Amino acid sequence: MKSVNVAVIGVGAVGVEMLQILKQRNFPINRLRVFARHGRQIAVNDCSYNVEAIEGQEFDGIDIALFAGTEGEKGASSLYAQKFIEKGAIVIDNGADFRLKEGVPLVVPEVNEAKIYEHKGLIANPNCTTIQAVVALGGIYKQFGLEKFILTSFQATSGAGKRAAQGLWEETKSVVETNQNVEYDHLKKRIEIALESGFSHQIAFNIIPQIGSIGEEGYTTEEWKVIRETHKIMDNHSIRITATCARVPVFTSHSEAIYFKPHKKTAFSELEEVLQHTKGVKYFPHALPLPLDSEGTDEVFVGRLRRDPHEENSFWLWCVADNLRKGAALNAVQIAEHLLAKQ
Numbered sequence: 001m002k003s004v005n006v007a008v009i010g011v012g013a014v015g016v017e018m019l020q021i022l023k024q025r026n027f028p029i030n031r032l033r034v035f036a037r038h039g040r041q042i043a044v045n046d047c048s049y050n051v052e053a054i055e056g057q058e059f060d061g062i063d064i065a066l067f068a069g070t071e072g073e074k075g076a077s078s079l080y081a082q083k084f085i086e087k088g089a090i091v092i093d094n095g096a097d098f099r100l101k102e103g104v105p106l107v108v109p110e111v112n113e114a115k116i117y118e119h120k121g122l123i124a125n126p127n128c129t130t131i132q133a134v135v136a137l138g139g140i141y142k143q144f145g146l147e148k149f150i151l152t153s154f155q156a157t158s159g160a161g162k163r164a165a166q167g168l169w170e171e172t173k174s175v176v177e178t179n180q181n182v183e184y185d186h187l188k189k190r191i192e193i194a195l196e197s198g199f200s201h202q203i204a205f206n207i208i209p210q211i212g213s214i215g216e217e218g219y220t221t222e223e224w225k226v227i228r229e230t231h232k233i234m235d236n237h238s239i240r241i242t243a244t245c246a247r248v249p250v251f252t253s254h255s256e257a258i259y260f261k262p263h264k265k266t267a268f269s270e271l272e273e274v275l276q277h278t279k280g281v282k283y284f285p286h287a288l289p290l291p292l293d294s295e296g297t298d299e300v301f302v303g304r305l306r307r308d309p310h311e312e313n314s315f316w317l318w319c320v321a322d323n324l325r326k327g328a329a330l331n332a333v334q335i336a337e338h339l340l341a342k343q
């Protein structure tokens, strides 16, 4: 593969993972530039990176720009993606700003690789929760179609950025330190701690059943992302999808319980066969796929496959994946690898 000039924008939870993955996969880099809001020197796994403050920079000569900055009008991709594209770079964006925009491919390579090559300078990475669901269901969808699925997610704090993951740690320490000499029975009295994670409620020893803001029909923005992004990726708006997304006190790796109904009548053994051969899936017929085990890995772990005893042709599965890797940085780097392989 030809070596290219790469930019990484953002060095938070996803950006740092991106730098590690580029190195781990020997991505063919000629020159690497790293940007964030503030310039500084950072160390990632014994490698030192010079982070340039992005404001006022010129972006000439970059071939691929991997965006891992925050979203919204002050976010990195809203402010700078177009500038990179004008200078000839292909932008791969991790945020939500362009995902549903007409003409912007929304890509999970295992599911819709062909869309990569339709880009007009910008390719969007889906939301972490969507990515692992479409990888887990992708082979089943291709083989049997999908009439519907109902997803419940249990999402790690790092999904909300570096500060949120650090906040879980601080809140947990605070609860533990406050209760050090207290018997379990006395813990029933709720103690007030400083909220450190940036979430609306304490996340340590708790679950928050809302990610993003509440929107249409009482579903949150995160839940609508799962619905709308899946429809776009699978290029099929007729799949009936609903979701409940919850934040749980886990550092890394999202878990999802998915209830699904294939379009064609499907035997349990056929589903197992497909899962065993689905790209990007590691199927566990007997062991439990756990978030701690999937941390730092590249596959979506799938297990707990079972049929609904009351409803025909309906099933459950459980899946976990590292939200910072397959849910974000790895997916973006895989898209970049496909682009290079076609050059």
Ligand SMILES: NC(=O)c1ccc[n+]([C@@H]2O[C@H](COP(=O)([O-])OP(=O)(O)OC[C@H]3O[C@@H](n4cnc5c(N)ncnc54)[C@H](OP(=O)(O)O)[C@@H]3O)[C@@H](O)[C@H]2O)c1
Residues within 6 Å of the ligand: 009, 010, 011, 012, 013, 014, 015, 035, 036, 037, 038, 039, 054, 067, 068, 069, 070, 071, 074, 075, 076, 079, 094, 095, 096, 126, 127, 128, 158, 159, 160, 161, 162, 163, 323, 324, 327, 328
């Ligand atoms: N975390 C996940 O699991 C996950 C999964 C899928 C997608 N995403 C998306 O990936 C993106 C990054 O998420 P994250 O979790 O890594 O966030 P994060 O930990 O909060 O880090 C954000 C990084 O973006 C930089 N940044 C913010 N605004 C910028 C701007 N205008 N120009 C340049 N850099 C800017 C920050 O720079 P400073 O360090 O200088 O402040 C920081 O390094 C978000 O769009 C998020 O929605 C995240």
